[in-house]
Amino acid sequence: MRISLASALLSLSFAATALAAPANSEGESADDLAAELMATESVAQVYVAAPAQPQAPERFVRQTSVYLGVPFFLTDRDTLRPGFGLHVRGGWEFGWLVPEVALGWQLNLLDGPGNDNLQSIWFSLGLRVQFLNYSNVVPFVSAAFRPTWFSVYDPDFSTGSDYTFEPGVTGAVGAAIELTPNFGLEVGVQATAIFSVVNEVFVDDVGNGKNELFLYPYVGATYYY
Numbered sequence: 001m002r003i004s005l006a007s008a009l010l011s012l013s014f015a016a017t018a019l020a021a022p023a024n025s026e027g028e029s030a031d032d033l034a035a036e037l038m039a040t041e042s043v044a045q046v047y048v049a050a051p052a053q054p055q056a057p058e059r060f061v062r063q064t065s066v067y068l069g070v071p072f073f074l075t076d077r078d079t080l081r082p083g084f085g086l087h088v089r090g091g092w093e094f095g096w097l098v099p100e101v102a103l104g105w106q107l108n109l110l111d112g113p114g115n116d117n118l119q120s121i122w123f124s125l126g127l128r129v130q131f132l133n134y135s136n137v138v139p140f141v142s143a144a145f146r147p148t149w150f151s152v153y154d155p156d157f158s159t160g161s162d163y164t165f166e167p168g169v170t171g172a173v174g175a176a177i178e179l180t181p182n183f184g185l186e187v188g189v190q191a192t193a194i195f196s197v198v199n200e201v202f203v204d205d206v207g208n209g210k211n212e213l214f215l216y217p218y219v220g221a222t223y224y225y
Contacts, residue, residue, distance in 0.1 A: 058181075060224040063098065065089040065186060069218030071106050076202070076212065080118065083108035085216065091128060098128040100142070106216075115155050121163065122148040124170060136178040140188075146170045148194060150201045166201050168194040182224050190216040 065088065072082035087104025102124045110116045126144020146168040153160035174188020193213050196202040200209035 059093065060181065061093045062225050063089075063091040063093060063100075063222055064225070065091075065220050065222040067186070067218040067220030069106075069190075069216045071108060071214050071216040073108065073212060073214040075210075075214075079111050080212075080214075081109035081111055083117070085218075087122075087218075093130075096130055096132060098130055098140075099126075100128050100144070101125055102144070110152070116152055117155070118150060119153050119160070120148050120150045122146055122168075126170070130176070136184075138176045138178060140172075140174055140176065142172045144170050146192060164199045164201050166194050166196055166198055168192055176222060178224075184222045184224065186218075186220045186222055188218055190218070192216060 067087050067089070069085050069087075070082055071085050073080040083106060085104060085106025087102050087106075089100055089102040091098040091100035103121075104123070105119070105121050107120075108118045110118055124144035124146040126142055128140050128142040130138050130140040132138060147165065148168050149163035149165050151160045151163045170190050170192040172188050172190040174186055176184045176186045178184040191213070192215075193211060194202070195211050196209035202210045202212050204210045
């Protein structure tokens with residue numbers, strides 16, 4: 001902020017006085033008065049100038065992530081053993097809201113004769129809510145619709161059943177650690193419910209369709225651009 005008009009007039013008055021009186025009773029010359037005037041102006045500028053506000057760094061709006069996880073079923077734990085999975089995700093950031101799409105594959109071991117395993121491929125459409133703050137740790141929650149296709153595969157004979165569709169929903173909670181403006185790490189856990197209502201992939205003891213629930217803790221990396 002510049003010195004006000006009153007300060008400018010005060011400066012002119014000091015200058016005129018200095019020119020009119022070459023030296024005062026204390027032996028001050030015109031040069032001494034001019035130096036005092038400049039010091040007065042500097043102090044005034046310090047007090048009048050508004051403090052500068054820090055500028056928040058510009059955030060990138062696109063996100064691409066890669067994850068590895070360990071799915072384990074909360075239902076049918078005697079039949080469906082823990083396994084592993086991977087998925088990729090893309091999102092577009094609108095402040096706290098991030099519409100996102102994901103594509104993944106996972107495998108769970110089956111407890112039975114042979115080495116059969118249950119494989120699935122899936123994609124999801126959903127929304128992430130990220131809680132932006134002044135730190136580089138950004139918590140988030142998300143929810144999505146998750147169509148899934150299942151197949152039983154026997155690695156001993158390299159044969160598998162046809163992929164069969166069932167719908168599902170998934171929700172997640174986690175945190176992103178933004179190490180740089182372009183790169184971050186993520187940890188989280190998904191909870192997924194599969195509804196055996198279309199092709200009855202999962203059935204109970206009497207052959208009726210049965211819903212399944214599993215958790216999927218994961219770690220990954222995200223690129224912001």
